[in-house]
Amino acid sequence: MPDCDSMRENMPLLLTESLDPALRELTHQHIETCSMCVAEWSAYKETWQILDTLPELDVPARVKQRFLAEVSPAVVTPNVIPFRRRLAPRWLAQAAAVVIIAGGAFYGGHRLTPRVELTPTPAQITAIQQAAPAAPFYSIAESRVLPAASISPQIEGRPDIQNVQFTDASPSNNQIGVSFDITSHVTVTGRPTDKSMVRLLRYVLENEDKQSPSRSRAIDWVRSTYAHVGNPDPEITEALANVLRNDDNQGVRIKAADTLQSLQSTMTDGTRDALVEALKNDPNPAVRIKAVEALAKLARSGGNLDPDMVDTLRRKASQGDENVYVRVKAAEALSSIQPR
Amino acid sequence: MKTTVRTFIAVAVLASSTQLFGASFAVSSRVVREFPVDPAGSVWIDNPFGSIDVIGGDGTVISVTADRTLTAPDTMTLKEASDAVALSFEGDTKVRLIRTLLPPMRNVRWAVAVNYVVRVPRGVNVKIGGSKSAEHIRVANVNGSVTINGFSGVVMLEGVVGASVVNMVNGRIIYDYTQKPVARAQVQAVNADIDMWLPANSNFEWVANTINGDMLSTFNVKAGRFNGSVFHGAVGSGGTTISTESMMGHVAILVKGSNLNDAQSIRNNDPAHPAGPGDVLRQPAKKIQMPFVTGDFVFAASVADVVVGEVRGNARVETGAGEVELGAVFGQCNVTSLGGPLNLGDIMGSLFAHTGAGDIIVRAARMGGQVTTDGGLIRVIYAGGPMTLRSGGGDIIVRQFSAFMDAETSSGDVTLTADPGQKTIKATARTLQGNIVLNVSPRFAADIDATILTSDPDVNEMHIDFNGISVRREQVGNKTRIRATGKINGGGEHVELYAEDGDIHITAQNITPLRLANPK
Numbered sequence: 001m002p003d004c005d006s007m008r009e010n011m012p013l014l015l016t017e018s019l020d021p022a023l024r025e026l027t028h029q030h031i032e033t034c035s036m037c038v039a040e041w042s043a044y045k046e047t048w049q050i051l052d053t054l055p056e057l058d059v060p061a062r063v064k065q066r067f068l069a070e071v072s073p074a075v076v077t078p079n080v081i082p083f084r085r086r087l088a089p090r091w092l093a094q095a096a097a098v099v100i101i102a103g104g105a106f107y108g109g110h111r112l113t114p115r116v117e118l119t120p121t122p123a124q125i126t127a128i129q130q131a132a133p134a135a136p137f138y139s140i141a142e143s144r145v146l147p148a149a150s151i152s153p154q155i156e157g158r159p160d161i162q163n164v165q166f167t168d169a170s171p172s173n174n175q176i177g178v179s180f181d182i183t184s185h186v187t188v189t190g191r192p193t194d195k196s197m198v199r200l201l202r203y204v205l206e207n208e209d210k211q212s213p214s215r216s217r218a219i220d221w222v223r224s225t226y227a228h229v230g231n232p233d234p235e236i237t238e239a240l241a242n243v244l245r246n247d248d249n250q251g252v253r254i255k256a257a258d259t260l261q262s263l264q265s266t267m268t269d270g271t272r273d274a275l276v277e278a279l280k281n282d283p284n285p286a287v288r289i290k291a292v293e294a295l296a297k298l299a300r301s302g303g304n305l306d307p308d309m310v311d312t313l314r315r316k317a318s319q320g321d322e323n324v325y326v327r328v329k330a331a332e333a334l335s336s337i338q339p340r
Numbered sequence: 341m342k343t344t345v346r347t348f349i350a351v352a353v354l355a356s357s358t359q360l361f362g363a364s365f366a367v368s369s370r371v372v373r374e375f376p377v378d379p380a381g382s383v384w385i386d387n388p389f390g391s392i393d394v395i396g397g398d399g400t401v402i403s404v405t406a407d408r409t410l411t412a413p414d415t416m417t418l419k420e421a422s423d424a425v426a427l428s429f430e431g432d433t434k435v436r437l438i439r440t441l442l443p444p445m446r447n448v449r450w451a452v453a454v455n456y457v458v459r460v461p462r463g464v465n466v467k468i469g470g471s472k473s474a475e476h477i478r479v480a481n482v483n484g485s486v487t488i489n490g491f492s493g494v495v496m497l498e499g500v501v502g503a504s505v506v507n508m509v510n511g512r513i514i515y516d517y518t519q520k521p522v523a524r525a526q527v528q529a530v531n532a533d534i535d536m537w538l539p540a541n542s543n544f545e546w547v548a549n550t551i552n553g554d555m556l557s558t559f560n561v562k563a564g565r566f567n568g569s570v571f572h573g574a575v576g577s578g579g580t581t582i583s584t585e586s587m588m589g590h591v592a593i594l595v596k597g598s599n600l601n602d603a604q605s606i607r608n609n610d611p612a613h614p615a616g617p618g619d620v621l622r623q624p625a626k627k628i629q630m631p632f633v634t635g636d637f638v639f640a641a642s643v644a645d646v647v648v649g650e651v652r653g654n655a656r657v658e659t660g661a662g663e664v665e666l667g668a669v670f671g672q673c674n675v676t677s678l679g680g681p682l683n684l685g686d687i688m689g690s691l692f693a694h695t696g697a698g699d700i701i702v703r704a705a706r707m708g709g710q711v712t713t714d715g716g717l718i719r720v721i722y723a724g725g726p727m728t729l730r731s732g733g734g735d736i737i738v739r740q741f742s743a744f745m746d747a748e749t750s751s752g753d754v755t756l757t758a759d760p761g762q763k764t765i766k767a768t769a770r771t772l773q774g775n776i777v778l779n780v781s782p783r784f785a786a787d788i789d790a791t792i793l794t795s796d797p798d799v800n801e802m803h804i805d806f807n808g809i810s811v812r813r814e815q816v817g818n819k820t821r822i823r824a825t826g827k828i829n830g831g832g833e834h835v836e837l838y839a840e841d842g843d844i845h846i847t848a849q850n851i852t853p854l855r856l857a858n859p860k
Contacts, residue, residue, distance in 0.1 A: 251752030314530065324679045327661070339491055
């Protein structure tokens, strides 16, 4: 696709924030809609980040001259970010130099030719990974204090920064502080069973601000995702149990109880107790229906029953002022229980 | 020949070893005890697993014979079981307590059954409790009061004269009076059938209740009246009350010597009975599943799961509890359930659907109608005519409405999407706890009146993708009212939205219109 070629030419400049705003927007839009260019862009960014983590070294003058002679002058743009200087063993410097040459060739090649395949060899990439320190975890936090050295000099896109404050706690130590609120859109990718993903979803389910449309959507998404996962993490069902216990929105509670029914395989004692509690006390009959259906399914599957659950089912089945459907479902659940 | 013999021996050894590995170990022991008791004293028996026979007779002594059987997959576990199970005999001459003691958390690999035969003076009061599983619990020839509380098993009472209370979950209850009832009897079960045999000249009041079963009698029951699912009637000249209630089983009172097959149902419709709420619970339980009905479909049952693929006339369905699923209805559709989800497909006539509890899904209400649930979600894919949707608590979602829409829930979110082919449509949405999302096409025209009443104005917001709306904020008590009014796209039908403690979104977006297939 010719459009892709021109867009790929823009990528290095996009990476270094050197594109004019209109072209930058156009390129971003194209990347979002083109799967091939997404992959290309990801490779660019990955390579760029790897280069950024390398220790800064002095390249011998003759290597530098030879490198510059081999590449077009156009490649040497004034906004190349200088590497930080650090002490490192000699072998590390050699390995890094090899990588810089490869990275430079890769960068230059993309600037000069419209379509060039990425050419880092596996051996070189391995060397980078061995030399580089392990990437720190990205932490989703309410507030954090970061040293300037840990912040990339590159600011990607145009994040919304508000409530900026300047601090200089101790004028004598030559340290200043800039604090601010930043709105940035984060996409976390991973398998549904990854602990980080589970924790993130749990947080969204339990603690998201009282915006129930998104909470409802989160529950729908959890159901459609984890119903197909053989053994979903119990933290997911526990989060749903907390929603069932605590959420004021009855529509959300109905969905939480319904989703727990479809995630029987990881039902914990706490989850079961939340369903029993809902069956006993929830004012919404639809929540009680979902709860009794989930408990009936648990009873049929020979799941972990306890006296309180059996007692609650028994009382519900006999409770004259309870909804008839709830009573029938409670009776059905009791009929499948084999006392042990 | 030698080979054959060797093979035979090998097979025999293998078979015997397999037997050995698959076998379980069992040990039985018997305990016999006697205790003095007052003629009007009490005997309490608490036995989780095993049968119990209590037989009244003469004298002032309780005689207890307990047969304990333990089973386990190996001798070690058997030993553990033997150490864990104990028989306890406590009390004094006024109250004798006989108990099987089990540890609260026990190894499920072993099982125990203790069968008791207890002979008591005829006048004592008997109380049996804690039974989880019993082949039978039998009380015979006792003049005192009898109380039985168990989970599953056959309960038999014979010649019990005093007041009795029986409460079971599963199994069966057989009550055989050897003389006319003189004391109150209350027999209750969840999934058990209850059969009572009484002398023909008995006089008593009968209270019967069942949801899924039937009420049967070979007596002439007089002055019968229903209150919901509960029947009150009199046999003979009335007198003491016998109450029989089973949720899922039948209840029957039978003249001694008659049998169940001769009994008449008393739940049949009485033409003289004035119609009242809950009458549907008098109908017998049914299950129905059919691909299509050529004419009108009229159906009523106390407990029913109804699945009909297509009704080529009008549909009228009334249930006490159950799931109702109608694929397509060519005429008018009227579905009422006291509880249970309703799943309705393509309704070509007007629609009335109500459930006491549960979700309602309507694929297409071409002529519109009314859909209400006392609690549950309402989801309508296509509303072709004016519709009223009400939920006592739960979300309301309408994928596309082409005529007046009135949606209200006491707690939950309301999401409505207007037909993009309509320039303007009147709509009202209201939630007392939740959010409202109204999706319309960018050229949708309306007079907007949207109100949020919130205790947290920083959290709850109004988002309107149109110009020409003015927003005002004012304090009302300890809450903030945010009101947005104005005309969009020059104005049109009135659109009124009201949300308490939630957001209101009016979003302009390109909506793909739904296309409905025409019925064949």
